[in-house]
Amino acid sequence: MLLFAAPLEGHGYGMPHDASLDGWRIDALINETSFFVILLFVIMVAWMLWAVFRHGRNHPARFDHGSSRRSIAVVLGIAAAIFFVVDGHLFVNSVLSWRDVFGNFAWAESQPEAVRVEVNAHQWSWAVRYAGPDGKFNTPDDIVLLNEVVVPQGAPIIFQLVATDVIHAFNIPNMRAKIDVVPGMVNRLWFTPKETGEFDIACAQHCGANHYKMKAKLTVLPRADYQRWAAEASANSARAFDPDDKDGHWGWEWSEHSRI
Ligand SMILES: [Cu+2]
Incomplete structure (x- = not known):
């Protein structure tokens, strides 16, 4: 229908x-x-x-x-x-x-305005990490978010994704972006948001009882607003940084040659 x-x-x-x-x-x-x-x-x-x-009835079929x-x-x-x-x-x-x-990650990585995001999927949420001003992951100035990704409009957004328990799938239908997130692998994905706005992120792999709750929000901001947001978010994360919180330091060194 x-x-x-x-x-x-x-x-x-x-x-x-x-x-x-x-x-x-x-x-x-x-x-x-x-x-x-x-x-x-x-x-x-x-x-x-x-x-x-x-x-x-009056015209029997001929067949071979x-x-x-x-x-x-x-x-x-x-x-x-x-x-x-x-x-x-x-x-x-x-x-x-x-x-x-x-699949042209070399081009995406070579763009000066590219934004790199690490995602750690687990039952049942998405942990999100940006390198912050120093460009290095797993340092105190990282921006760390939960179930939220903020990106600038018109720039290549490159994701590297891991899972710590079962297979999940990172799915942003409005960006035509979807990839499995598999324990033991670093998968990757990139797209360029054309429009500003808020878009749904869903898990597209049945990953347990609360799979349906595993959603997040993608916010696409104009470039200048994004810069302002990133500076503020990095300062906030640096203030909340706890060197003893081992579980909080799940980020990894970004590799442009990670396997897919
Ligand atoms: Cu999931």
Whole structure:
């Protein structure tokens, strides 16, 4: 009944509003997939209905077992056309998007305005850490937040993520950003927020009884507001820094070459 449901305001049908610079690449792949799935469904159902109504009691169906050379050639031809045209197109576009954008961490890291964020996922919250003015993680000037990420508009935001218990998944639908967070690995992800505002962060991997509570907020601020916020947050965190709180020092040294 999706077709008859009223669209959410500002969201249209289907996917949530895209507030990221490169999300359109993912949307294009999803839309193309949906288009071809619907197209092929309509063709097949129409064909089937035609056969059902054409071959009534007075017009017995003629059929063969599809084992003739001609039948096999037609089937293989259609299958090859779908595979090479539809799947090939999706595959090539996926690979190019990954190479040029989503997997291009070298480019994101090389941008002077890039913001680096460490995330530690656990049952059932997101601990968040920024390096602060010294650019080094796990030092007293780190900005440390819980269930909250604040970033500037228009800059590449690079996340490195770890989990301390089970598998979680960091998901920001409005930024078309989602990645599993796995114990024993440092996974990473980057995107550029195009619009300011507040957006939901959810855990997208069922991670225990309170999985549904594992949500956080992404706030995208204009660049100048972000600078002001970061300076203040760093000063606050430095004041609250407790050198004896071992659990509080979960950050790690940022590596631009972490595996994915
Ligand atoms: Cu989770």
